[in-house]
Amino acid sequence: MNFNTFILKIYNVSFRLIGEENKASDIATLAVDRVLTKFNCQETITDKMLKICSMEVCYIFLTESNTICNIKDFTSQIDNKIENLVQASILMLEPLNRVVIVWKDILGYELIELNDIVKLQKKELNYLLFNSRKHLKDQLSKLKISQK
Structure with missing residues (x-):
């Protein structure tokens, strides 16, 4: 999968949880940064990386849900x-x-x-x-x- 598709999918997960574009973008960016530091950035984006990054989005959301706007x-x-x-x-x-x-x-x-x-x-x-x-x-x- 190409990088843009990967980013879009991670943003979509974040938006589904949060419902607000800017905060979803912030959490998606943080999750991607955390996960990509664990992998060699030269590697092809895999489904495993997508799953790990999606889990990171969920983790960030759960640990910070009291500060994230619940619409x-x-x-x-x-x-x-x-x-x-x-x-x-x-x-x-x-x-x-x-x-x-x-x-x-x-x-x-x-x-x-x-x-x-x-x-x-x-x-x-x-x-x-x-x-x-x-x-x-x-x-x-x-x-x-x-x-x-």
Whole structure:
């Protein structure tokens, strides 16, 4: 994968968690800087590097979520496009729930891989995923009704 694609994917992960462009960019940049210092920058960007960098974004988000703006009334700024409704619903989740849903349902990674940063067992992560999905379903129903 080329470097620009890599950066775009990492930014997308960050934006899904944060919902604000400048802060998402800052966290993505920090994660990329941290991860690329561990690898030889001459190497081709691999899926493994993408996963490690995505995990770094999640780690930064979780450790700094109390200082990162949680956009609760993002719904007033959105139109009725489904991707915007989904993003608004994700932003209404608690930080750990956001990470779990983005990691599994958007990125398609295995939940157990989050164990290194969240220190939860697979059963607990599955419980969080179930509750996050339920919340998203309920929230999307409410948003669709309020947007009509």
